[in-house]
Amino acid sequence: MKQLIFTLLIISSTTLFSQKEVKQVLLNMTTQEQAWNNGNIPDFMKYYWNNDSLKFIGSKGITYGWQKTLDNYLKSYPNKEAMGILTFTIIEATQLSKTSIYVIGKWELKKEKPSGGHFTLLWKKINSQWVIVSDHTS
Numbered sequence: 001m002k003q004l005i006f007t008l009l010i011i012s013s014t015t016l017f018s019q020k021e022v023k024q025v026l027l028n029m030t031t032q033e034q035a036w037n038n039g040n041i042p043d044f045m046k047y048y049w050n051n052d053s054l055k056f057i058g059s060k061g062i063t064y065g066w067q068k069t070l071d072n073y074l075k076s077y078p079n080k081e082a083m084g085i086l087t088f089t090i091i092e093a094t095q096l097s098k099t100s101i102y103v104i105g106k107w108e109l110k111k112e113k114p115s116g117g118h119f120t121l122l123w124k125k126i127n128s129q130w131v132i133v134s135d136h137t138s
Contacts, residue, residue, distance in 0.1 A: 022093045025101050025123050025130050029088055039080030041073045049124070049131040057136040069135075084111030099125040107137065 028047045035043035048054055048066055056063040056072070063069050077083045089106040096102055101123040108116035122134040 021095055021098075021125075021130075022101055025103065026090060026093060028123075028130055029090075029103070033086050033088055036083060036086040039083055041070065041077065041083075045070050045073070047130070047132055048135070049126065049133045051133075053133070055134045057134070059138065081111070084109040084114070101130070 032044050032047055035041075035046075045066070048069060050066040052065040054064065054066045054069060056069045063072060087108045087110070089108070090103065091106065092102075092104040094102050103121040103123065104118070105121075106116065106118055108114070117138045119135065119137040121132050121136075123130050124133045125131075126133075
């Protein structure tokens with residue numbers, strides 16, 4: 001019986017830890033939405049890992065690297081009108097470890113020709129900051 005109680009305490013403590021970290025990642029995503037909706041792609045990109053190993057997987061395949069991902073966003077969305085209004089809907093956010101959180105959701109761009117789809121993000125805590133290291137958007 002003592003072992004069962006000990007296990008329950010560990011689960012409870014992990015759950016509290018996860019909620020705090022997951023809330024931070026979701027707050028980061030809210031800040032990303034605001035940056036996008038203000039027409040500011042560089043600020044939107046602040047939550048992506050600024051590293052050549054960043055992976056962005058989209059309809060055209062895999063893009064490697066922060067700069068290339070930024071360049072693609074700037075090319076695809078040259079102005080605020082093209083960017084539209086971004087809304088994220090979170091389906092699931094799960095902390096996998098102390099340094100990784102997995103987020104599944106939907107995205108929607110409200111503009112003249114609306115668009116949207118789904119995404120899966122892998123967030124990692126690097127140098128005490130939560131950043132996206134892999135983004136699969138469809």
